[in-house]
């Protein structure tokens with residue numbers, strides 16, 4: 001019998017609010033963050049195979065390890081152990097098609113890990129519930145549970161403890177991708193260093209932002225976007241200051257560094273404004289490329305279309 005692949009589509013995230021506390025004994029920082037899932041997505045397909053391994057396709061694939069270091073493969077091993085299977089011989093092949101910028105602060109690796117857990121839950125008929133999958137996800141990385149959940153959510157702890165947040169509106173974003181990625185631990189380390197030297201202004205309480213989300217007004221939300229890691233990302237890559245300025249000059253309501261960067265996310269009034277801002281920003285020469293996205297979108301989801309089926313021919317009227 002030909003094995004049936006399972007494909008999961010999974011979103012990127014942006015942190016609308018990222019308040020970073022002190023460094024903990026385990027090396028992590030206590031966070032209060034608001035995640036929003038965006039319409040930039042990866043597709044991850046798992047299939048039973050006697051040639052186990054990982055394949056990476058799409059933009060930036062060359063920068064992603066296609067071996068045991070891939071976060072999706074770590075998800076395979078962890079779920080195999082959990083399910084009483086041999087993690088050294090899980091008998092699956094994972095193939096990912098990347099649409100989420102690599103090492104961009106949009107949690108692409110975490111998204112692939114989350115998608116792999118959900119896909120294997122189906123492939124291996126494990127029938128684990130969302131809570132159990134989320135607990136396993138948290139062991140793979142702080143951002144992995146959110147990629148399963150999607151939508152808009154308040155994250156605490158390392159970012160792995162989630163509560164859904166009411167968001168009444170679809171928000172329109174322009175995403176500016178930089179030339180090279182940045183390593184998350186280095187950016188947290190730079191924030192610790194900056195804090196030891198001076199006191200960069202903290203982003204403050206999350207409540208006003210939660211109220212703005214409930215109101216659904218992008219102008220109100222724009223005033224409240226904030227990211228404690230932004231100062232650290234800009235310190236490591238000063239050119240981001242120019243990118244942030246250019247987005248606002250192009251007509252965005254506000255811009256922030258996404259998570260640990262270097263991707264910048266610009267909130268726009270509506271979909272038309274986002275297209276205009278994207279066009280102007282891409283001509284400004286301040287970033288590698290731009291994308292238009294919207295959020296919130298759902299978390300990791302099994303695709304209805306089976307990836308092994310040929311695409312039907314397009315019929316034009």
Ligand SMILES: C[C@@](CO)(OP(=O)(O)O)[C@H](O)COP(=O)(O)OP(=O)(O)OC[C@H]1O[C@@H](n2ccc(N)nc2=O)[C@H](O)[C@@H]1O
Pocket residue numbers: 015018027028029030031033104105106107108110140141142143144157158159184185188229258259260261
């Ligand atoms: C900054 C954020 C914001 O959402 O996302 P990215 O911008 O990387 O996507 C996250 O905190 C990244 O989460 P994630 O990428 O899953 O991090 P992990 O694999 O758990 O941790 C990688 C490293 O980041 C640092 N880290 C991560 C989370 C946290 N709360 N405190 C930390 O100090 C630690 O040095 C840790 O060893």
Ligand SMILES: Nc1ncnc2c1ncn2[C@@H]1O[C@H](COP(=O)(O)OP(=O)(O)O)[C@@H](O)[C@H]1O
Pocket residue numbers: 063064065069070071072101102103104105106107108109110112113181182184259260261
């Ligand atoms: N499936 C994956 N997709 C992307 N990056 C991955 C993956 N697995 C491991 N990595 C590594 O993780 C690092 C962080 O990548 P990514 O998750 O895209 O960014 P970020 O942590 O900034 O959101 C990269 O340097 C990359 O080499």
